[in-house]
Amino acid sequence: MKQRLFTPGPTPLPEEVRLAQAREIIHHRSEGFAKVFQEVRQGLKYVFQTKEEVLLLTASGTGAMEAVVANLFSSGDRVLVVRGGKFGERWGEIAAAFGLEVVSLDIEWGSAVSPDLIREKIVKDSGIKAVFTQLVETSTGAVYDIEAIAKIVKPTEAVLIVDAISGLGAEPLLTDGWGVDVVVGGSQKALMLPPGLAFASLSPKAWRLIENSDIPRYYWDFKKAKKAQEKNQTPYTPAVSLICALRESLRLLREEGWENILARHAKLAEATRKAVLALGLKIFSKVPSNVLTAIEIPSGIDGEKLRKIMRDGYGVEVAGGQAELAGKIIRIAHLGWMDASDMIVVLSSLEMGLSELGYPVKLGKGLASAEEILGR
Amino acid sequence: MKQRLFTPGPTPLPEEVRLAQAREIIHHRSEGFAKVFQEVRQGLKYVFQTKEEVLLLTASGTGAMEAVVANLFSSGDRVLVVRGGKFGERWGEIAAAFGLEVVSLDIEWGSAVSPDLIREKIVKDSGIKAVFTQLVETSTGAVYDIEAIAKIVKPTEAVLIVDAISGLGAEPLLTDGWGVDVVVGGSQKALMLPPGLAFASLSPKAWRLIENSDIPRYYWDFKKAKKAQEKNQTPYTPAVSLICALRESLRLLREEGWENILARHAKLAEATRKAVLALGLKIFSKVPSNVLTAIEIPSGIDGEKLRKIMRDGYGVEVAGGQAELAGKIIRIAHLGWMDASDMIVVLSSLEMGLSELGYPVKLGKGLASAEEILGR
Numbered sequence: 001m002k003q004r005l006f007t008p009g010p011t012p013l014p015e016e017v018r019l020a021q022a023r024e025i026i027h028h029r030s031e032g033f034a035k036v037f038q039e040v041r042q043g044l045k046y047v048f049q050t051k052e053e054v055l056l057l058t059a060s061g062t063g064a065m066e067a068v069v070a071n072l073f074s075s076g077d078r079v080l081v082v083r084g085g086k087f088g089e090r091w092g093e094i095a096a097a098f099g100l101e102v103v104s105l106d107i108e109w110g111s112a113v114s115p116d117l118i119r120e121k122i123v124k125d126s127g128i129k130a131v132f133t134q135l136v137e138t139s140t141g142a143v144y145d146i147e148a149i150a151k152i153v154k155p156t157e158a159v160l161i162v163d164a165i166s167g168l169g170a171e172p173l174l175t176d177g178w179g180v181d182v183v184v185g186g187s188q189k190a191l192m193l194p195p196g197l198a199f200a201s202l203s204p205k206a207w208r209l210i211e212n213s214d215i216p217r218y219y220w221d222f223k224k225a226k227k228a229q230e231k232n233q234t235p236y237t238p239a240v241s242l243i244c245a246l247r248e249s250l251r252l253l254r255e256e257g258w259e260n261i262l263a264r265h266a267k268l269a270e271a272t273r274k275a276v277l278a279l280g281l282k283i284f285s286k287v288p289s290n291v292l293t294a295i296e297i298p299s300g301i302d303g304e305k306l307r308k309i310m311r312d313g314y315g316v317e318v319a320g321g322q323a324e325l326a327g328k329i330i331r332i333a334h335l336g337w338m339d340a341s342d343m344i345v346v347l348s349s350l351e352m353g354l355s356e357l358g359y360p361v362k363l364g365k366g367l368a369s370a371e372e373i374l375g376r
Numbered sequence: 377m378k379q380r381l382f383t384p385g386p387t388p389l390p391e392e393v394r395l396a397q398a399r400e401i402i403h404h405r406s407e408g409f410a411k412v413f414q415e416v417r418q419g420l421k422y423v424f425q426t427k428e429e430v431l432l433l434t435a436s437g438t439g440a441m442e443a444v445v446a447n448l449f450s451s452g453d454r455v456l457v458v459r460g461g462k463f464g465e466r467w468g469e470i471a472a473a474f475g476l477e478v479v480s481l482d483i484e485w486g487s488a489v490s491p492d493l494i495r496e497k498i499v500k501d502s503g504i505k506a507v508f509t510q511l512v513e514t515s516t517g518a519v520y521d522i523e524a525i526a527k528i529v530k531p532t533e534a535v536l537i538v539d540a541i542s543g544l545g546a547e548p549l550l551t552d553g554w555g556v557d558v559v560v561g562g563s564q565k566a567l568m569l570p571p572g573l574a575f576a577s578l579s580p581k582a583w584r585l586i587e588n589s590d591i592p593r594y595y596w597d598f599k600k601a602k603k604a605q606e607k608n609q610t611p612y613t614p615a616v617s618l619i620c621a622l623r624e625s626l627r628l629l630r631e632e633g634w635e636n637i638l639a640r641h642a643k644l645a646e647a648t649r650k651a652v653l654a655l656g657l658k659i660f661s662k663v664p665s666n667v668l669t670a671i672e673i674p675s676g677i678d679g680e681k682l683r684k685i686m687r688d689g690y691g692v693e694v695a696g697g698q699a700e701l702a703g704k705i706i707r708i709a710h711l712g713w714m715d716a717s718d719m720i721v722v723l724s725s726l727e728m729g730l731s732e733l734g735y736p737v738k739l740g741k742g743l744a745s746a747e748e749i750l751g752r
Binding site: 317 | 388394401403406446451470593
């Protein structure tokens with residue numbers, strides 16, 4: 001059966017990206033690799049919307065999150081962590097693992113964090129050295145207002161650290177323009193690559209923090225990484241085949257253009273939301289992102305059975321809920337290398353799956369709503 | 377020009393491995409991935425010659441080295457580090473970065489570490505918690521007698537930690553049979569994969585150390601990795617395309633058979649050494665490994681020029697010397713997906729390169745010596 005991925009990472013791969021991995025391997029200290037890497041460095045700056053160096057790590061996104069904590073802070077530092085889902089909790093777990101004093105800002109899962117709440121916390125407590133948050137909380141589908149948060153954090157001593165692993169390339173994020181100090185990205189999302197590479201950009205304010213950090217690190221050392229990258233190298237043997245594939249995906253992204261990519265994601269997301277509502281379903285998040293749409297499973301319907309029908313009946317893989325949301329939501333990603341026809345496919349399998357489970361769905365009704373948005 | 381890699385990582389890739397990366401990506405929480413991963417786990421146990429779980433990390437080999445230090449030790453622990461080249465030094469650097477007290481056992485670069493010296497050190501100082509060494513010191517081409525070292529370390533409280541990143545699959549290493557507590561491996565060597573995956577196997581003695589370690593870790597957490605792997609998962613999104621390629625390479629390795637692989641490496645290495653000596657050159661290491669042959673550049677010859685001729689004239693990429701050996705040696709790897717004809721190619725380009733630089737070489741003399749070994 002044809003398989004189609006609608007998960008918020010990994011996402012489908014363009015042919016150019018898939019095939020680039022299959023080429024003969026090149027040596028990471030060769031001129032050929034340096035040329036690839038130079039192009040990749042430029043492309044990453046474009047994607048991150050920054051003129052600063054974007055550090056590339058051979059690791060999962062969580063590795064880059066850990067690297068940020070290990071490079072910028074010292075044991076005992078107090079930091080504010082927005083926790084509105086599984087990935088907010090992850091920031092808290094990593095910070096705590098490295099001995100930071102975590103002040104949690106817990107918000108209802110699926111809701112947006114209020115910038116005013118952040119202001120209140122950091123005004124009240126000038127000892128807070130950083131605000132950790134997400135651009136998109138992948139576990140709930142919520143998007144946070146990073147621009148507003150950046151306005152609050154910028155004039156303070158604190159740095160703003162944004163996990164944009166799933167959001168980058170699907171939601172606007174002006175790293176330099178808004179003044180976001182640290183942006184973390186991953187390869188297997190809007191960058192249309194397999195997992196295995198992670199990224200971090202740092203503002204001059206963030207770089208200054210590194211000077212005083214006392215957490216042990218070696219593989220994650222940002223200063224060493226930056227120094228090597230400026231010579232179009234990496235400190236250790238990197239994932240060469242993924243970096244060659246990254247060059248291809250960055251070419252595709254530049255060809256399409258950043259504004260167009262964001263507009264495409266916005267359109268696919270809107271079509272999905274309209275279709276879901278037309279089917280009488282509820283969207284879980286109060287602030288749904290353009291990365292993925294989390295849909296509440298109607299009472300009486302078994303969410304895991306629905307996913308199974310979509311997968312085994314139609315080859316359509318969507319994500320379930322994580323942690324406390326397991327069984328309560330399904331998550332449809334419209335992320336990365338996706339177009340209108342892809343969304344028709346996933347929404348159709350949703351309609352047919354719900355119908356098979358006895359949910360009163362008028363076949364085609366969601367699709368009709370989607371087409372109203374997707375039509376040229 | 378056709379390009380051929382004779383570097384000690386990355387090494388050439390079999391077609392099956394290259395093409396496996398180009399397949400459609402699969403989701404890391406799917407049944408399909410679990411099947412791949414189950415097979416990979418079995419294959420890794422075969423390659424590592426252990427019945428223990430071999431942990432897979434999305435990282436460079438250095439990442440796995442760091443992970444070992446971060447999981448097994450506490451700040452202030454005293455450890456013995458064999459330093460006979462750049463990678464021995466790296467163990468020392470990582471251990472020091474994490475606050476360990478490093479007792480260095482410095483040996484002449486290119487020589488073997490004497491097991492008796494290790495015995496002396498750990499008998500004299502029962503506070504030493506670990507012995508860090510290499511199987512093959514890639515910077516010099518030397519192979520160490522791990523079997524003898526294991527016999528010394530095993531009855532003590534200390535654990536033996538072996539960086540086998542370049543050696544695994546080219547030199548004998550009986551992890552369980554010899555009692556090696558920790559073996560670290562990397563993907564881009566005899567495993568015939570691109571870089572991006574690293575591995576670590578741990579003995580029960582090593583696992584016990586983890587209980588008392590106080591170094592902060594999250595991404596590197598071995599206990600979490602083991603727990604996930606036993607369910608055919610990884611704690612974080614792993615490098616899926618590389619893992620699918622790893623399944624292919626492990627299949628190829630099992631098909632050839634471990635003894636045959638080691639015998640092939642031994643034969644290619646012997647042919648290389650014979651050829652080098654026949655040309656009147658000197659082998660740098662006193663204990664040359666089957667991974668690579670480090671050749672001393674004769675006085676009057678510019679080593680970097682020689683490499684350039686081999687690369688630009690014949691498409692043959694060999695490695696130069698690292699750190700203090702830069703310009704003084706070239707290193708020819710006979711590692712991974714290599715056969716007799718490959719060695720003829722690299723040795724021929726060596727002869728022609730030396731000749732072009734005015735070194736008195738009798739063309740074909742090295743090749744003749746190699747053929748004596750390589751002939752069926």
